[in-house]
Amino acid sequence: xPEPTMVVATGTAGAAETAGTVVAADYFESYSxxxxxxxxxxxxxxxxxxxxxLLRPVVPTPEKLMTYECGVDPVGEGWAHTQVRYYxxxxxxxxxxxxxxxxxxxxxxxAAPGYGAATLVEMFIFLGFLAVxxxxxxxxxxxxxx
Numbered sequence: 148x149p150e151p152t153m154v155v156a157t158g159t160a161g162a163a164e165t166a167g168t169v170v171a172a173d174y175f176e177s178y179s180x181x182x183x184x185x186x187x188x189x190x191x192x193x194x195x196x197x198x199x200x201l202l203r204p205v206v207p208t209p210e211k212l213m214t215y216e217c218g219v220d221p222v223g224e225g226w227a228h229t230q231v232r233y234y235x236x237x238x239x240x241x242x243x244x245x246x247x248x249x250x251x252x253x254x255x256x257x258a259a260p261g262y263g264a265a266t267l268v269e270m271f272i273f274l275g276f277l278a279v280x281x282x283x284x285x286x287x288x289x290x291x292x293x
Contacts, residue, residue: 235289246277 250270257266284290 232289235284239284239289242277242280246274249273 253266253270256262257270
């Protein structure tokens with residue numbers, strides 16, 4: 148069995164290469180842990196689905212093949228009309244939720260020294276765009292509940 152050899156770096160180039168190799172090894176070691184956990188998760192899901200497929204009873208009946216909603220037998224057609232305005236309200240909610248997401252970090256940065264004027268101008272530009280969008284929605288009649 149061959150004995151391990153020790154490499155001694157001489158000069159700065161050898162030390163830099165050795166340090167770079169150590170940093171790269173640590174870097175990829177942390178990713179190997181993440182990869183191992185992802186592989187274990189995929190394996191766990193595959194085993195659970197496989198066990199479910201092997202253990203479940205397979206007895207297809209017409210009642211089991213019929214579609215249902217919340218345990219109630221379906222009545223009428225499967226297609227139903229949905230008002231588009233509900234999607235518009237949901238979209239407006241998302242816009243204002245995003246607005247609040249951007250306002251909280253702005254408030255913390257605004258308090259930091261040296262960022263006051265710039266962040267104030269940027270936030271008023273952002274709020275201006277939101278105000279124009281809200282005005283557009285109001286002019287189109289989106290905000291009226293009928």
